[in-house]
Amino acid sequence: MTGNKTDKAFTSDSVSWLIPPIALLAIQQIFWRTPYGAVLQGIILGLVTSLVAIGIVLIYRSNRVLNFAQAELGLLPTVLSVMLIVESNFPYLAAFAIGLVGAAVLGVSSEFLVIRRFSRSPRLILTVATLGLAQVLVLCALLMPDWWDSAVTSQRIDSPLNIQFDFDKFRFNDNHVIVMIVIPLVLMLVGYLLHRTRIGIGVRAIAEDFDRAGMLGIPVRRIQSYVWCLAAVLAFLALFLRSSIFGLPVGGQLGVLFFLRALTAAVVGKLTDLKTVLVTSIVLGILQQGIVWNTDSPMRGNALMAAVCAAIILLALVARRQSYSRFDSLR
Numbered sequence: 001m002t003g004n005k006t007d008k009a010f011t012s013d014s015v016s017w018l019i020p021p022i023a024l025l026a027i028q029q030i031f032w033r034t035p036y037g038a039v040l041q042g043i044i045l046g047l048v049t050s051l052v053a054i055g056i057v058l059i060y061r062s063n064r065v066l067n068f069a070q071a072e073l074g075l076l077p078t079v080l081s082v083m084l085i086v087e088s089n090f091p092y093l094a095a096f097a098i099g100l101v102g103a104a105v106l107g108v109s110s111e112f113l114v115i116r117r118f119s120r121s122p123r124l125i126l127t128v129a130t131l132g133l134a135q136v137l138v139l140c141a142l143l144m145p146d147w148w149d150s151a152v153t154s155q156r157i158d159s160p161l162n163i164q165f166d167f168d169k170f171r172f173n174d175n176h177v178i179v180m181i182v183i184p185l186v187l188m189l190v191g192y193l194l195h196r197t198r199i200g201i202g203v204r205a206i207a208e209d210f211d212r213a214g215m216l217g218i219p220v221r222r223i224q225s226y227v228w229c230l231a232a233v234l235a236f237l238a239l240f241l242r243s244s245i246f247g248l249p250v251g252g253q254l255g256v257l258f259f260l261r262a263l264t265a266a267v268v269g270k271l272t273d274l275k276t277v278l279v280t281s282i283v284l285g286i287l288q289q290g291i292v293w294n295t296d297s298p299m300r301g302n303a304l305m306a307a308v309c310a311a312i313i314l315l316a317l318v319a320r321r322q323s324y325s326r327f328d329s330l331r
Contacts, residue, residue, distance in 0.1 A: 020268045021279040024287060024312070032290030037170030039286055044176055044245070046285025047183040051238035052262035053269075053277045054190065055231035060271045062206050062227040063115065065126045069134035071259045072141070073110065074235025077102040078243055079141045085157050087148040092160050099236055106137075107232025111225050156247040175244040186237060187278065190230070194274075199226055257306050261288070264309040267316045284309070 028034075034042075052071050059067040081099030084090040090098075114133050118126045161174035194200035202223040205212075242258075261284050269277035287308070292301035 017269075017273055017276045018279070020276060020316070021283040024280065024283045028283070028287045028290045032287065032294045034286075034290045034293045035168045035170070037168035038289040038293050040167055040172070041170060042286030042289035043282055044179050044285070045288065046282030047179055048238050048242050049258070049261045049265065049285060050278045050281035051183065051186070051234040052259070053265040053281050054187075054274060055234045056262060056266040057269065057271055057274060057277055058203070058227050059231050060266070062203055062224050063119075063126070065115075065123055065130065066263075067231070068127065068130045068259075069110070069137060070231060070235055071239070071262065072134045072137035072235075073107060073232040074103060074237070074239035075141045076137050076144070077106060077232075077236045078239040079144050079248065081240060082157055082243055082248055083145060083148055083150065087145075087150050092157070096240065099240060100233060103232045103236035104229045107229040108225050110232070111228035115224075115228070116221065157244050159244060175241070179241050179245070182241065183237070186234070190234070191274070193230070199223060203227060257288075257302050257309075260306055260309045261285070264312050264316075267313050270316075270320060 052074070055070045055073075056067055059065065059070065077099040080102055081095040084095040084098060085092060110133055114129055115126065118129045121129075159174045159178055161177070163174035163177050165172055194203060202218050202220075205218050206220055206223060262281070265277045265281040265284060268280045269275075288301075288305045291305050291308070292298050295301040295304060
């Protein structure tokens, strides 16, 4: 009897994670249908967003805090790489490697110099610390072009490849192809790291019980540094690949919508389920393209998308609260 219940529960869980993204996709198909070319653009946008969303989840699982500096962890090394390519004529791969190393160092430094100092503070204080960290990183990103006496604020970089094709009235190039190849490989590598290595075991142990993990001899602080390093690298990959398609953010500062999409995907995934986070990120990218396609201007479309994301977050939090209440009533 118990075994049957367990099997049913497992089957339900294995299917239930698809319900939120399927519901969002249905809403998009009903209200904001788009050509297939726009759908492909949305998939690419969602893949980029998924890297930031997964970084949010990883840091939440290791530190129990929402990291509002997640996107900015990738912004600073991305600006560095772009400036090296545009102003110093560095090869594409060399500048990318320098930015990747810089992101890893920045992630570890942020955890050691800022987050660790507030590790025993209330979660609200630690959240505010991430907001402060985000502003410092944005300031550094704004000032960095001055090192080259450059006024470049929105620059698109070209990859070494030369690919171009049309799909359903939309034009795609080598940068889109790189996103569709590189990001799935990165996601598979992250999955392997979390499920097949000691670091992944440590992250899961910390997520279950921080204090008990330390008592069992797990190097909690070291693993948290690893997680911040990984989150910063994921953010850099997202921003670097995004800059090759959309360019650097105007003024060197990320808009609210980019982080809001990532946060929405993370909340829909209950800040734990990476499969839901990934698929929801892709669906949100398709949803944004649908909204922009069906509105008069991109600005109005982005504003409407921000409102939709806020509504999704609110509904996800309410649903999560109700599920906890039902669980508590059964105890």
